[in-house]
Structure formats: C-alpha cells, structure tokens
Amino acid sequence: MKYIYQVQALNNSTFGSYSAGKSVVTMTAPTLTLSNKSSSIRGEWNSVKGALKYRVYYKSELDSGWSYTHTTGTSYSMLNTVPGRKYFMQIFPVGQSDILGPYSTAKSITFTTSQMSVKPTLTVSNKSNGIRAEWSSVAGATSYVFYYRKESDKGWSSTTTTNTYYPFLSAVSGTKYYFQVLPMFGSAKGTYSNVAGITFANISTEKPVLTVSNKSNGIRAEWSSVAGATSYVFYYRKESDKGWSSTTTANTFYPFLSAVSGTKYYFQVLPMFGSAKGTYSNVAGITFAKISTEKPVLTVSNKSNGIRMEWSSISGATGYRAFYKVNGAPGWNHTDTKNTYFALLNVDFGVTYNFQVLPLFDDAQGTYSSVSTLRFIPLETASIGTPVFTSLTGYSKWASLKWTAVSGASGYIISKYNYEDESYTFIDVVGGKTSYDDYNLKSGKKYHYWIKAYKQSGSSKTYGPWSSGKAITF
Numbered sequence: 001m002k003y004i005y006q007v008q009a010l011n012n013s014t015f016g017s018y019s020a021g022k023s024v025v026t027m028t029a030p031t032l033t034l035s036n037k038s039s040s041i042r043g044e045w046n047s048v049k050g051a052l053k054y055r056v057y058y059k060s061e062l063d064s065g066w067s068y069t070h071t072t073g074t075s076y077s078m079l080n081t082v083p084g085r086k087y088f089m090q091i092f093p094v095g096q097s098d099i100l101g102p103y104s105t106a107k108s109i110t111f112t113t114s115q116m117s118v119k120p121t122l123t124v125s126n127k128s129n130g131i132r133a134e135w136s137s138v139a140g141a142t143s144y145v146f147y148y149r150k151e152s153d154k155g156w157s158s159t160t161t162t163n164t165y166y167p168f169l170s171a172v173s174g175t176k177y178y179f180q181v182l183p184m185f186g187s188a189k190g191t192y193s194n195v196a197g198i199t200f201a202n203i204s205t206e207k208p209v210l211t212v213s214n215k216s217n218g219i220r221a222e223w224s225s226v227a228g229a230t231s232y233v234f235y236y237r238k239e240s241d242k243g244w245s246s247t248t249t250a251n252t253f254y255p256f257l258s259a260v261s262g263t264k265y266y267f268q269v270l271p272m273f274g275s276a277k278g279t280y281s282n283v284a285g286i287t288f289a290k291i292s293t294e295k296p297v298l299t300v301s302n303k304s305n306g307i308r309m310e311w312s313s314i315s316g317a318t319g320y321r322a323f324y325k326v327n328g329a330p331g332w333n334h335t336d337t338k339n340t341y342f343a344l345l346n347v348d349f350g351v352t353y354n355f356q357v358l359p360l361f362d363d364a365q366g367t368y369s370s371v372s373t374l375r376f377i378p379l380e381t382a383s384i385g386t387p388v389f390t391s392l393t394g395y396s397k398w399a400s401l402k403w404t405a406v407s408g409a410s411g412y413i414i415s416k417y418n419y420e421d422e423s424y425t426f427i428d429v430v431g432g433k434t435s436y437d438d439y440n441l442k443s444g445k446k447y448h449y450w451i452k453a454y455k456q457s458g459s460s461k462t463y464g465p466w467s468s469g470k471a472i473t474f
Contacts, residue, residue: 027051027093027101030074034089034109041078041111043089045104051093055100061086070094081111083140084188113185115140120164122181122193126276128205130169133179135193137164141183151176151197160184171200203273204228208252210269210281214364216293218257221267223281225252229271239264239285248272259288291361292316298369300355304379305460306345309355313340314366317359327352327373336360346459347376349413350426378454384464387412387434387451392470398439399447399472405434406453406464413463414438417448446473 009016030045043056056076057066062085069076078087088108093101120135133146146166147156159166171177176199183190208223221234234254235244247254259265264287271278296311309322322342323332335342347353352375359366385406393400401414414427414436429436441447448471454463 027095029102030054030091030093030104032089032091032104032107034087034107036109036112037077038113039079039081041081041087041089041109042075043078043091043107044075045091047074048093048101050095051101052096053094055092055094057088057090057092057106059088061088066090083111083113083116083185085186086110110188112188113140116183116185116188116190118183119191120144120181120183120193122179122196124177124179124196124198126198126201126203126273127167128203130167130171131177131179131198131200132165132167133181133196134165135181138183138190140185141190142186143184145182145184147180147182149178151178156180173200173202175200198275201228201273201276203276203278204271205279206271207279208232208269208271208281210267210284212265212267212284212286214286214289214291214361215255216291218255218259219265219267219286219288220253220255221269221284222253223269226271226278228273229278230274231272233270233272235268235270237266239266244268261288261290263288289316289361289364291364291366292359293367294359295367296320296357296359296369298355298357298372300353300372300374302374302377302379303343304462306343306347307353307355307374307376309342309344309357309372311340311357311369314359316361317366318362319360321358321360323356323358325354327354332356349376349378349428350415350424351376378461378463384409384453384455384462386465387453387467389449389451389467389470392449392472394441394472394474397441397443397474398437399441399449400435400437401449401451402435403451403467405432408455409453409464410456410461411454413452413454415450415452415466419446419448441474443474446471448472 007019027048027050030048032043032045035042053070053072055068055070057068058078059066081087086108088106090106091104095101115138118138120138122133122135124131124133143160143162145158145160147158148168149156176197178195178197180195181193204226206226208226210221210223212219212221231248231250233246233248235246236256237244264285266283266285268283269281292314294314296314298309298311301308319336319338321334321336323334324344325332352373355372357369387403387406389403391402411431412429414429416425448469450469451467452464454461
C-alpha cells in the first residue's frame, strides 16, 4: 500500500503552509520455498513491491548464529552443503534507506542428492585367505558401512571403510556368509546394496606353468594342474589385438586350432574355484608355424668305428633329435643335429643298440620315426691284414689259441660261439700278443672261435676281416 506524507507548521494557533508531499510504499513479507539441487540448496521467493534488494539469512543445524548476504534477485543458492545435514533460510526485503520490511517465515530443509538413491552393486569371491567383497563406487559418498553375518547369525555386524572393497579375513572354510553395503553421505544414509552370499572355500594361490607348442593343425597349450581348481579360463590373443578373448575348460590343455601361419599369439590361464579366481599363469607367446606329420624313414648301418644313422628329410624341419640306447636300457640318450645323419662312435663290440629320430620345428616336435635295432659288428677294412689260426688246443676246461701276427695291428678281437646257449662272446686281446688262453669251459660242450685284427687311433678302432674259424669240443 502507498502512503503520502505532508508537514504543516503551527505558530501558536496559526497554521502555516503544507510542505510538499512525500510518498512511501509499505512492503509485505515474502513467501520462501527451499529445494534440493544436485550440489546446493536453492531458496526462492516472490518479488516484494518496494523492495530494492533482499537480505538472505542462512545457517546449518550446526551453526550457533546466522550468516547473511544481499541479492537483488528472488533466489539464492547455498553452496558447500553436506548431504544429510539440515539447513535454515529466512528473507528480509530491503527498501529505500535500507529499511527492512517484514521477514519471511524461516524455512528448513535437509540436504539430499540424487546419488543417495544410487544402489551400489556388491560382488563377493573366495580368496586364499578369506572372502573379498567389492562394490561399485557411488559419487559423493564419503564412506561405506560394510555389513556381514554368518548364515546362522540372527543379526548383522558392521564396520566402516572409505574403500570400495573389503577383505573379510575371519571366514571359516565351509561356512556361508552374507554381505551388504550402505553408502554414507556424511551422517546421511544412501541406498543399501544387494545382499551377496557365498560359502567360503580356501583357494590355492599356486601359479600354473603354461607352455605352448606348434602342432600340425594349430597351437597346443598345456599347463600344470592347480589343486582344487574346478575349471580354467584360457585367454588368447594375436600380437596385434588390444584385448583378450577367452574360453573355459576343465582340462589342463587347450588345442588352439584357429591359428594363422606366421602370426604370433599370446596365451594365459586363470584357475577358477567355482566363481572365485585363482592366480594367473605366466604369459606364453609363440609364432604359429604349421609342422609336418611326416614320419622320417630311419636306416642304421655298421661302420668300422661305429654305427651310422641316416634318415629321410622332413619338409620344414629345422633340426632333428637322434635317440640311441643299449637294447633293454630304461632310458634314451639323444643328440640334436641339423643333418639327416648321425655317427654313434665309442660303441661296444657285439652289443645291440636301439635308434630313433624325431624331427624338430624350432620349439615344436614332429613325428617320431620307427625304432631301428642293430648289433655292432665293425665293418671290415681291407687295409688291415687277416690273422691265421696256427693252433687251437684243448685242455681240462680250458683252450689255448694261437695265431699269426698282423703287421701294424694294435690288438685282436676273438669271437667265441657257445653251441650250448647259442651265444657269442667277444674278447679283446690288447697289444702284440698272438695267443690267448680261454678258461672256465664246460666238459662235453662245443665252442667255435674266430680272430680279427684292429688298428686303434685315439678312441677310434679300424677292423680287418675275420679269420677262418676253428671249433673244439671238450
């Protein structure tokens, strides 16, 4: 409402003239409303006629007194508000000469944010030392209350953390537990997460050892078994890929059949214990090279100083592994070579040997040859003369052998055949001796003898032809 004021002078009983009129508008109390915004509390009010500006009083429930500011608008935002805290506001219109009009009713509101309605997603998994709980972060949350209980408990226990995970280390194997999380915004509560349950099973931290090798149809991955693992996640990628692909298997091997020749691949394995993760294996890489399944054809032959192995070439092979052993021995010896032959020297006269060959394709293996067997009888060399038996005389359970000397001979080999058990015995007579006495013979049994000379150079022996044989019966 507008009011006009004038002044008139009075001298005793005489009135003077009126002054010029002055008008003033009386102000009304504004109506205030408060509302929550994403990061503030907003106060709004109606415009008051006659007000040149507005004095805004505000405080939180923790403040002992009011603060104020001025604005010419009809709204004001309280910043730096804390979720869950109560705030107050009151408005005074300010007219001419900073005259305060009637104030609004004081209003209050508890600050909340839309993030307080966000429900975190909680997952739990078994680890070697307990149960690990993890949940999605909620923007603006200042902490989280982590609730936990055993299946048999009637109520929840809790602890508070500022992390988005919690290692629950007091779990007992075979016991089921339940978990839940509550985001906190200062002292204000957000929205509870889902309840997640799991039975604790202690899992191994053992790291599987992964190896990979090229095969004819792809790459074969193999890894060591991890005790208690229920399955394995097999990861694979090309060198040019940015991320991994995966598949799951209950085996400790995986035939990767989609490999492209000349392309490098990487692999890794993760043991799983139900839904819980174990420890990742090493990363193994290999360039796929298709290998041949062709089986090499192996031949073996006696030479004057050993046994020679020869085999057919296999396309693409980068080398070969020559295996050899004495017939009946439990294990093999081997030598790697890039050739398609191998000479086994320092073999024993009359001993039977086994042989086999394996083609190699860098770190991959091809197909084994068949096993070949050969008894070492040195190949005769014409450059060494042949001894001649001069006598074979029998005595009581022993025989005396004599022969002619061979020029340049380092020694002689006597071959004795036992007719009773059909076996050969080989006797090495070292030096220039041209006689030998053979003892421990059996009465009534027949024996047959042959002699050959040899020349020795270092560890290598060169043999001449066998002499004619002589037989004797006791």
